[in-house]
Amino acid sequence: MSSAARNMGAVTAAVRTNATLSVEQVSYAYSANPAQAPLFTLEAMSLQARSGEILAILGPNACGKSTLLKLIAGVLAPLSGKVTLDGIATHTMTPRLRAQRIAMVQQESQLLFPSRAWEFVLQGRHPYGKTLRFETDEDVQVARNALAQVGAEHLTDRWMDKISGGEKQRVILARALAQQPTLLLLDEPTLHLDIAAQVDLLDTLRKLASVNRYIVVVVTHELNLAAQYADQVALLQRGRCLRVGSPSNVYQRELLEQVFQTPLTVETGPSGRPRVHVWSGGAGGGSGAA
Amino acid sequence: MRPLTWRRLLLRCAALAGVLLIVMVLALKLGAVQVSLYGLGRDLIHYALHSSAGLSSEYSLIIFDIRLPRIFLGIFVGASLAVAGTSFQALLRNPLADPYVLGVSSGAAVGAIVAVMIEPHLALTPDAAVLLTPVGAFLGALITIAGVYLLGRRDGEIDSTTLLLAGIITASFLNALIMLLLNWLSGRDHGGMAFWLMGDLSTPLQNNVHWVIRIGFFVAAGAIYTTAADLNLLLAGEKEAMHLGVDVPRVRVVVYVAASILTGLAVSVSGSIGYVGLLVPHVMRMIFGSDHRILIPAAALGGAIAVVLADMLARTVAAPSELPVGAMTALAGAPLFIYLLRRRLA
Numbered sequence: 001m002s003s004a005a006r007n008m009g010a011v012t013a014a015v016r017t018n019a020t021l022s023v024e025q026v027s028y029a030y031s032a033n034p035a036q037a038p039l040f041t042l043e044a045m046s047l048q049a050r051s052g053e054i055l056a057i058l059g060p061n062a063c064g065k066s067t068l069l070k071l072i073a074g075v076l077a078p079l080s081g082k083v084t085l086d087g088i089a090t091h092t093m094t095p096r097l098r099a100q101r102i103a104m105v106q107q108e109s110q111l112l113f114p115s116r117a118w119e120f121v122l123q124g125r126h127p128y129g130k131t132l133r134f135e136t137d138e139d140v141q142v143a144r145n146a147l148a149q150v151g152a153e154h155l156t157d158r159w160m161d162k163i164s165g166g167e168k169q170r171v172i173l174a175r176a177l178a179q180q181p182t183l184l185l186l187d188e189p190t191l192h193l194d195i196a197a198q199v200d201l202l203d204t205l206r207k208l209a210s211v212n213r214y215i216v217v218v219v220t221h222e223l224n225l226a227a228q229y230a231d232q233v234a235l236l237q238r239g240r241c242l243r244v245g246s247p248s249n250v251y252q253r254e255l256l257e258q259v260f261q262t263p264l265t266v267e268t269g270p271s272g273r274p275r276v277h278v279w280s281g282g283a284g285g286g287s288g289a290a
Numbered sequence: 291m292r293p294l295t296w297r298r299l300l301l302r303c304a305a306l307a308g309v310l311l312i313v314m315v316l317a318l319k320l321g322a323v324q325v326s327l328y329g330l331g332r333d334l335i336h337y338a339l340h341s342s343a344g345l346s347s348e349y350s351l352i353i354f355d356i357r358l359p360r361i362f363l364g365i366f367v368g369a370s371l372a373v374a375g376t377s378f379q380a381l382l383r384n385p386l387a388d389p390y391v392l393g394v395s396s397g398a399a400v401g402a403i404v405a406v407m408i409e410p411h412l413a414l415t416p417d418a419a420v421l422l423t424p425v426g427a428f429l430g431a432l433i434t435i436a437g438v439y440l441l442g443r444r445d446g447e448i449d450s451t452t453l454l455l456a457g458i459i460t461a462s463f464l465n466a467l468i469m470l471l472l473n474w475l476s477g478r479d480h481g482g483m484a485f486w487l488m489g490d491l492s493t494p495l496q497n498n499v500h501w502v503i504r505i506g507f508f509v510a511a512g513a514i515y516t517t518a519a520d521l522n523l524l525l526a527g528e529k530e531a532m533h534l535g536v537d538v539p540r541v542r543v544v545v546y547v548a549a550s551i552l553t554g555l556a557v558s559v560s561g562s563i564g565y566v567g568l569l570v571p572h573v574m575r576m577i578f579g580s581d582h583r584i585l586i587p588a589a590a591l592g593g594a595i596a597v598v599l600a601d602m603l604a605r606t607v608a609a610p611s612e613l614p615v616g617a618m619t620a621l622a623g624a625p626l627f628i629y630l631l632r633r634r635l636a
Contacts, residue, residue, distance in 0.1 A: 075532060099535025106533075112383050112525040113580035118291040123523055127535030133519035134583070135293035143291065156291060179534070 017213040019182045021049045025081035026071055042067050044081060045241035047234055051182070051213040054205065056226035058250075059236035060260055065219045066187060068236065072217060073185055074098050085183055085215075099127035103176035105169075105186040117155045117163070117171045121146055124178030139178075146177035149212075150204055166197030173204070177212070184214045190222055198222070202229045223276045227251060227269075235259060248274050299584050306591035310365070313595050317361050317602040318353060321609070325353065356494075363491050364601045364615075365594040367560045368570070370507060370552040372593025375567020376574075376586055377514050377545045380521040382439070384450045385572070386630055389553040390564035391454070392438050393461035394431045398550075398557035399486045400464050401430020403471045420498050424506065428554030434460060435546055489563030489616030491601050503555055510551040511590060517541045518582040525580065563597065563616045565623020570596050572626065 024046050029038035042064045049055040057065045070076040072083050074090030082089045085101055093101065103124070124146070125139040147153050152170040155163060160171065169189060176184055186205075190198040206229050209216045220226055226233055227247040234244045237259045243250045251274035253266045262278055269275040318334075319325050330353070337354060371389060378387040378394075389395045405426025409419055438460055442453025468486050484490060495503070520541045523531040528538050556563070574588040600618040607613065 073533070075529075095532060095537045096535045099533060102533075104530075104533040106530060112380075112385065113575060115580065119293075119581070122291075122293060123526075123534055126519060126523060129519065134295060140291055140293060 017051055019051050019086045019213075019215060020084075021055075021072070021183055021215045021217070022084045023047045023068075023072065023081075024084070026068075026078045026083055027080045028067055028071055028076060029079050030067070040064070040067070040239065042071075042239045043241070045234075045244075046081075047232070047241070047244045049215045049217065049232060051215055052210050053231040054209050054216040054218065054229055056230035056233045057217065057219045057236065058221075058223065058226055058233055062238075063236040064239045065236055068234075069185055069187055069217065069219050072183075073102055073104055096127050099179060101181055102183045102185065103179040103181035105172055105176050105184070105189055114159050114161050117147070117152070117158050117160060117174075118143060120160055120171055121174045121178050124175040127179060142180065143174075143178050146174040147171070149177060149208065150174045165192050166194070166200070169193060169197070169201060170204075173201070177208070182215060184208070184216045186216070186218045188219055188221065190220060190225065198225060205229065223251075223256070227274045227276070228271070248272075251276065294581055294583055299587070302578060302584060303587050303591060306588060306595070310591055310595050310598070313598050313602075314361055314365075317364075317598050318357050320602055320606050321352075321357060325349075359494055360491050360601065361598055363495060363559065364598040366503060366507060367491065367556045367563060368566055368593035368595070368597030369511070369590040370556040370593070371563060371566040372570040372589040372596070373511050373514060373586055374549040374552040374556075376571040376582070376589045377517075377521065377549045378435075378567065379571055380524055380582060381542060381545050382442070382448055382453060383525065383527065384448070384453060386450075386454055386568065386627060387457075388565060388568035389431070389549070389556075390562055390566075391461070391568060391627070392435065392457035393459075393464055394434050394438070394457075394550070394553050395557050395562035395564065396461045396464035396468065397434025398427040398431040398554045399468055399562050400471065401433075401554065402427040402558045403468060403475065403486065404430070407471065407475060417498065420496065421502060424499070424502055424555050424558040426554075427558035428551050431550040431554040431557070432547065434464070435550055439546075484614050485561040487562060487616075488614040489561040489619070490614045491560055491597075492612065493559075495559060499559070503559065506551055506555045510548040510555075511586075513544055513548040514552075515586050517544055518586055521545070521582040522580075561614075561616065563619055565619045565627065566593055566596055568630075569619070569623045569626050572630070 025044045026042070026046070027044040028042040030040040031038040045068075047055070057068055059065050067076065071078050072090065074083065074093055077091040082091075084090065090098065090102065121143040122135055122139060125135060125142065126133060128139070129135070144153075144156075147156055150170045150173050152167065152174055155167055155171055158167075160168065163171070173189075184205075189201060193201065202225055205216055205218070208214055218226070218230070230247060232244060233247050233250045235242045235250050235255070242255065242259065248268075251266050253264065256266065256276065257264055264276055264278045266274050266276055315327075315330065319327055319330050333349075333353065374394075375388045378389065378392065379385055389398075402423050403426075405422045409422050412422075414422065438453065438457050439448070441456035441460070442448055444452055465487055469483065472483055472486070485493065520531065520536045523534050523536050524538070524541065532538050570592045571585065571589050574585055574592045578584050578588050596619070597615065600622070601615045604613040604615045604618045
């Protein structure tokens with residue numbers, strides 16, 4: 001990275017700003033015992049996303065969202081088809097290369113021994129270091145910028161176990177940014193956050209996608225947040241991808257009612273994006289209406 | 291933001307090495323036979339310059355042939371056990387892991403005893419025979435940690451409680467096995483029951499085993515140290531470490547094999563000294579933080595300090611009779627174990 005780019009506060013590497021994530025006819029089967037029929041299958045599906053885009057993966061529990069995310073991350077090898085990031089199949093990457101290109105934000109990150117936020121963010125520089133990986137000045141600069149980009153500079157010296165859930169989520173996101181990835185994956189990032197923190201996080205993601213030119217893939221339950229922020233949504237049900245497209249294309253009343261098994265209405269919000277209202281306020285995507 | 295640098299690492303290790311030196315001098319001085327500090331200093335310099343020539347033979351025997359080798363043995367055993375404990379704690383994500391608590395030390399003892407039993411039946415050269423006990427102990431340690439690791443898993447993830455119970459039960463079973471084997475071995479040249487079950491530094495090393503231990507220690511501890519940065523990430527779980535670029539299966543194999551070598555070597559020369567691998571990493575973590583790039587060398591030096599100190603107490607509290615050093619470490623370590631367990635459950 002040039003010093004000029006560093007001074008401007010950019011966190012992405014200068015290259016790879018026009019990357020493509022391509023999921024081509026990817027399928028997967030999970031079975032505890034290879035002699036038996038698989039317990040879970042993901043039928044062949046295809047989708048694409050480019051730098052600067054947010055792709056949301058939606059669907060009820062056990063629909064295969066997390067499996068799809070793992071296939072994209074390259075930690076699972078597909079049964080057929082392939083996931084490529086800029087032409088390289090993700091599951092064939094070495095752990096080090098994969099960590100330089102793909103950053104994953106997990107639901108919950110728990111630590112065995114307490115560490116400070118800056119130590120945590122510097123972990124994101126691990127895939128760039130050598131043997132003992134003493135951090136360089138550049139690593140420190142990247143970590144600082146990452147904390148700044150998610151609005152968490154003030155947390156730098158705080159202990160990770162002494163900050164709120166929303167603050168912790170920001171620091172975890174900053175660590176992902178410190179990896180300088182091309183592809184940013186998030187597994188239900190809003191799960192334990194209050195509404196203000198949820199909107200905050202997605203605003204941040206929106207900004208990061210366009211400024212840092214990430215491809216962002218989010219697995220979520222929040223129908224309305226996805227509609228508000230995603231460029232594309234993929235709707236999954238029982239291991240099948242029912243539809244991929246813009247929120248207004250995918251958010252059809254009958255389709256959502258059938259997938260989430262709950263009566264609902266879809267209207268167009270003030271921003272031109274669809275809004276979902278759940279009638280019973282019960283199970284399914286109900287929390288999305290809040 | 292103050293990331294670790296070489297300079298800071300070396301300064302801290304130098305400070306610990308200084309403490310170790312002071313403890314060594316104390317351990318040389320104290321014992322059933324009193325030696326003055328001034329005389330000791332004079333004689334150490336004399337010894338360093340001219341070897342033991344010119345010192346009174348009885349005195350020189352006590353200081354340089356009994357106490358000094360025993361101190362070096364303590365340094366080696368303490369460093370090995372503490373580094374093994376540190377790496378088990380990180381890899382198993384369990385702050386209570388320790389070679390002794392997990393039964394790995396007992397496994398090493400069984401391996402060593404079996405090696406002693408089969409040695410006469412193998413036509414080995416004396417040099418190869420020397421290797422047999424440490425290798426047996428290493429294999430015993432490796433098999434035990436593999437077993438405990440498998441027993442401690444639930445749904446593909448390590449479960450802390452299950453792991454600890456598996457370790458404690460395994461240790462208890464293996465200790466019973468040790469008693470059985472020792473019965474068959476009775477009358478032959480082997481350490482007694484107290485040696486294998488409690489640990490003891492009073493058995494001097496055979497001369498030709500020194501190099502095995504030295505090489506084994508530096509190779510194994512060095513191998514673990516190359517994974518220090520990976521271990522930092524593994525504290526957050528194997529999945530997260532993988533997403534941050536850690537080659538988890540490779541690190542796991544390197545650390546398990548290397549920690550088994552360390553435990554095996556230590557047990558083959560000193561029996562099962564407990565709690566060093568539990569107590570020392572915790573104290574070091576309180577002082578230096580949980581970054582393994584500093585924690586591993588600090589634990590090695592701290593382990594050396596702890597065992598030399600414990601052995602010094604074992605020799606002096608009930609002088610002229612001696613306690614096994616393992617009794618001293620257990621007196622300090624077991625309460626700490628309870629404290630950590632309570633705090634974790636709270």
